[in-house]
Amino acid sequence: MINIIINKISRFLSGIGHRMIARVWRLGAGARLFILAIIYSGESFKRFHLTLREIYFTGVMSLLIIIVSAFFVGMVLALQGYNTLQKYGSSEAIGVLVALALVRELGPVVTALLFAGRAGTAITAEIGLMKTTEQLSAMEMMAVNPIARVVAPRFWAGVISMPILAALFSMVGVLGGYLVAVPLIGVDEGAFWSQMQANVDVRADIINGVIKSVVFGVACTMIALFEGFDAPPTAEGVSHATTRTVVISSLTVLGLDFVLTSFMLVV
Amino acid sequence: MTSNIVEIDNLSFGYGGRLLHKGINMAFPKRKVVAIMGGSGSGKTTLLRLIGGQIKPTKGEVRVDGHVVHEQSRDGIYKLRRTMGMLFQHGALFTDLSVFDNVAFPMRELTDLPESMIRDLVLLKLNAVGLRGAHKFMPTELSGGMARRVALARAVALDPNIIMYDEPFAGLDPISMGVVCGLIRSLNDALGATSIIVSHDVKETFLIADYVYFVANGEVTAEGSPEDLMQSTLPFVHQFVHGEKDGPVPFHYAAPDYRAQLLG
Numbered sequence: 001m002i003n004i005i006i007n008k009i010s011r012f013l014s015g016i017g018h019r020m021i022a023r024v025w026r027l028g029a030g031a032r033l034f035i036l037a038i039i040y041s042g043e044s045f046k047r048f049h050l051t052l053r054e055i056y057f058t059g060v061m062s063l064l065i066i067i068v069s070a071f072f073v074g075m076v077l078a079l080q081g082y083n084t085l086q087k088y089g090s091s092e093a094i095g096v097l098v099a100l101a102l103v104r105e106l107g108p109v110v111t112a113l114l115f116a117g118r119a120g121t122a123i124t125a126e127i128g129l130m131k132t133t134e135q136l137s138a139m140e141m142m143a144v145n146p147i148a149r150v151v152a153p154r155f156w157a158g159v160i161s162m163p164i165l166a167a168l169f170s171m172v173g174v175l176g177g178y179l180v181a182v183p184l185i186g187v188d189e190g191a192f193w194s195q196m197q198a199n200v201d202v203r204a205d206i207i208n209g210v211i212k213s214v215v216f217g218v219a220c221t222m223i224a225l226f227e228g229f230d231a232p233p234t235a236e237g238v239s240h241a242t243t244r245t246v247v248i249s250s251l252t253v254l255g256l257d258f259v260l261t262s263f264m265l266v267v
Numbered sequence: 268m269t270s271n272i273v274e275i276d277n278l279s280f281g282y283g284g285r286l287l288h289k290g291i292n293m294a295f296p297k298r299k300v301v302a303i304m305g306g307s308g309s310g311k312t313t314l315l316r317l318i319g320g321q322i323k324p325t326k327g328e329v330r331v332d333g334h335v336v337h338e339q340s341r342d343g344i345y346k347l348r349r350t351m352g353m354l355f356q357h358g359a360l361f362t363d364l365s366v367f368d369n370v371a372f373p374m375r376e377l378t379d380l381p382e383s384m385i386r387d388l389v390l391l392k393l394n395a396v397g398l399r400g401a402h403k404f405m406p407t408e409l410s411g412g413m414a415r416r417v418a419l420a421r422a423v424a425l426d427p428n429i430i431m432y433d434e435p436f437a438g439l440d441p442i443s444m445g446v447v448c449g450l451i452r453s454l455n456d457a458l459g460a461t462s463i464i465v466s467h468d469v470k471e472t473f474l475i476a477d478y479v480y481f482v483a484n485g486e487v488t489a490e491g492s493p494e495d496l497m498q499s500t501l502p503f504v505h506q507f508v509h510g511e512k513d514g515p516v517p518f519h520y521a522a523p524d525y526r527a528q529l530l531g
Contacts, residue, residue, distance in 0.1 A: 129362075130361075133359060133362070134355045134356070134357065134359040135359050135360075135361055137359065138353070138359035140319075140321060140348075141319050141348055141351065141353040142348065142372070142373045143344075143346070143349045143377060144372075144376045144377070145345075149376070
């Protein structure tokens, strides 16, 4: 009886150990892929059309979802903001509220979450399928480095696309907020724009937002690439990898956002 | 100077402590078509990956043109691979590229040839496999046999010294099988290359191979010309060549007693 209990405890502990080792191994393998992607980046810039093609697939193809989402987020922000601000008689500050919320937080964060769902999953599924159908092995056997040819251009495409998408998200969000606040609710147009202009700082707000979106771009793209590269070469393996991309990217973005915001507010 | 372009010496390889190959010796003479045959899971494809340097042996070595593959640096392995072409079991065509671009891929990646010359070379290679007219198609528009032929054109795009074929006949209809079979032999002879075919299709392989190795239980169990092996009295070779259901390779996978399992 005691032996059975000891065995069960030992199996439980060894299971935890195995899972921890697997997690640490994946973290190391991900870091290794990141370093290799940086090392073999030369090709992505020397033959920029490879990166440009990926910018089209990850960035341009994500435009619709980004713009539509941004529009609605901006409109909801304006509605909610007005509802609260009018209680304190400062409904003219609605422009500042919408702009700051978008530029500092919602722009980079929601763009990254949408990017993970739209482009991240596409990257993981594409690379996972390339692995399953031996396309990566074929490349290796042709003496073509898949990290230089497949990973690096996609990595840089993600890093370049994300800040542009986040900037577009903020712009369209502000426009959505304007449409609700000014023509619909009747907030003074001059107050809306002038307060925004006076209170949104380029360095503290816009640059910090850009820094966040670059960091999120690195994280989301690298997670998507690694999950695709590490996916077991089966239909089930690719499907699990795609799911993991969304889950891990989303949690990483939210965690990184807290860390970055803390640093930015302190510095 | 040895006349073998690839040599495998006392090679052992395994996963997680289980040996798949146990001291294998093989030689692949220049300009010959050599086949490696054996049942599913006997490690035939793994041998190709060992020759291509995609994995490292546990013991022993593979030499390609006198170079020990696993001792090469990454650049060294890539240099060796530029002398090799490989046809994967399902073609492994790049699905985002057209037939033309698939064949042009190694030329664009590994050479500085002008685009006009690449165009001519691609059309030449596609013509050799009979698919010049399909150069604008995407891989999804091709049948299995056509995809295999395009992959073959891509494998020989840079006129390699060694061409490796992983199950080139698997899943093909008889006509495509005959076409691929003829192409392997004719491309080998036209390019003066050495072909290594991994297959379990006896009829087609015996038709074009100069020499055949049989692999079973991690060892080379028989070798010789197709004619010799057809006459072989070795139980495994006899079972394999004549497609007999039972023999040294049992029909039933190891299992507990049938009656005991059903009743209890």
